[in-house]
Amino acid sequence: xxxxxxxxxxxxxxxxxxxxLAEDQPRISKETREQIIHAFSSELVYIRxxxxxxxxxxxxxxxxxxxxxxxxxxxxxxxxPAAKPGDQARITDIKFKDDRIHFEFNGGxxxxxxxxxHIQIQGAAGSAPVAPNESNANPRGSFVDLCFDKYVPEMTGxxxxxxxxxxxxFESKSPVEAYLETVPPKVRDAIKAHQVLxxxxxxxxxxxxGRAPKKIREHDGExxxxxxxxxxxxxxxxxxxxxxxxxVRVETMKVDGQKIVRTEKExxxxxxxxxxxxxxxxxxxxxxxxxxxxxxxxxxPAPGVDPSPPRGAPPSQDPSGNxxxx
Numbered sequence: 650x651x652x653x654x655x656x657x658x659x660x661x662x663x664x665x666x667x668x669x670l671a672e673d674q675p676r677i678s679k680e681t682r683e684q685i686i687h688a689f690s691s692e693l694v695y696i697r698x699x700x701x702x703x704x705x706x707x708x709x710x711x712x713x714x715x716x717x718x719x720x721x722x723x724x725x726x727x728x729x730p731a732a733k734p735g736d737q738a739r740i741t742d743i744k745f746k747d748d749r750i751h752f753e754f755n756g757g758x759x760x761x762x763x764x765x766x767h768i769q770i771q772g773a774a775g776s777a778p779v780a781p782n783e784s785n786a787n788p789r790g791s792f793v794d795l796c797f798d799k800y801v802p803e804m805t806g807x808x809x810x811x812x813x814x815x816x817x818x819f820e821s822k823s824p825v826e827a828y829l830e831t832v833p834p835k836v837r838d839a840i841k842a843h844q845v846l847x848x849x850x851x852x853x854x855x856x857x858x859g860r861a862p863k864k865i866r867e868h869d870g871e872x873x874x875x876x877x878x879x880x881x882x883x884x885x886x887x888x889x890x891x892x893x894x895x896x897v898r899v900e901t902m903k904v905d906g907q908k909i910v911r912t913e914k915e916x917x918x919x920x921x922x923x924x925x926x927x928x929x930x931x932x933x934x935x936x937x938x939x940x941x942x943x944x945x946x947x948x949x950p951a952p953g954v955d956p957s958p959p960r961g962a963p964p965s966q967d968p969s970g971n972x973x974x975x
Contacts, residue, residue, distance in 0.1 A: 676802065692740045692819070696735065696827070700730065707792075709795050709813070709816055714815050732754070757791070836853055839916075845887065851894055864876065873892075887901050
């Protein structure tokens with residue numbers, strides 16, 4: 650046998666060489682783990698991706714977030730949102746595992762108790778806890794697992810922020826600034842101009858126009874829709890019609906009596922966002938864990954529904970104040 654003719658030091662050196670060739674990057678050191686936990690714990694971030702409630706968080710690997718598309722929309726509809734793009738959150742726990750780093754924010758998805766909340770005092774009237782168990786002690790949060798192929802490699806703080814960029818924004822100064830990074834360029838320009846486009850969702854309209862001072866929910870056959878009404882005569886009045894979470898009709902009543910109706914889809918939410926465009930603009934030799942040629946998946950919203958005939962002008966109502974994002 651070959652190994653029987655080799656000395657023990659040579660065998661060890663051979664295996665070390667094989668392992669060095671198999672691992673292009675060194676494994677993360679204990680010192681780096683401690684530095685990351687110290688630097689990122691309690692860090693305030695802005696959310697870039699929707700997070701559903703419940704124990705199902707998100708998985709981030711090679712720049713791709715999963716679940717996504719219809720599967721993520723179904724979880725959001727079933728359990729509700731733990732966080733939406735533009736929301737501010739605080740990282741509350743970081744754990745290192747074999748091939749991933751586990752980040753929890755806003756207390757995580759499972760309520761945790763302090764050690765003293767398990768202690769009870771026995772008396773004549775029965776037992777009572779030393780500290781009350783407050784239902785709001787931990788906000789309802791979620792988590793993301795930053796995954797790697799075989800092990801967690803050595804990295805710097807800026808590199809870790811770049812890897813987490815699809816879900817966490819460490820740089821924005823306001824919720825609006827963070828949210829605008831998550832939408833296609835056409836939507837971003839419309840929000841800045843306080844315009845509504847057919848194909849937008851509820852969050853986009855709120856960031857663009859603010860909360861509607863009046864809403865009307867009705868049916869057109871079997872289709873349920875909701876009209877958001879902005880403005881009142883003698884100013885221009887906008888009727889924004891939603892079917893589900895999508896704008897399917899925008900009607901504007903001008904001061905001079907002119908009526909403008911738009912029903913053709915004006916924006917595709919599957920377009921690349923500013924985050925994805927920045928990823929493409931990075932230099933070719935920039936470090937990345939994405940496989941060669943791999944791109945972020947597009948997300949396509951559900952198809953719209955034919956709108957119903959236009960509605961008349963709304964009754965007089967006090968106009969809303971400055972737009973306040975949700």
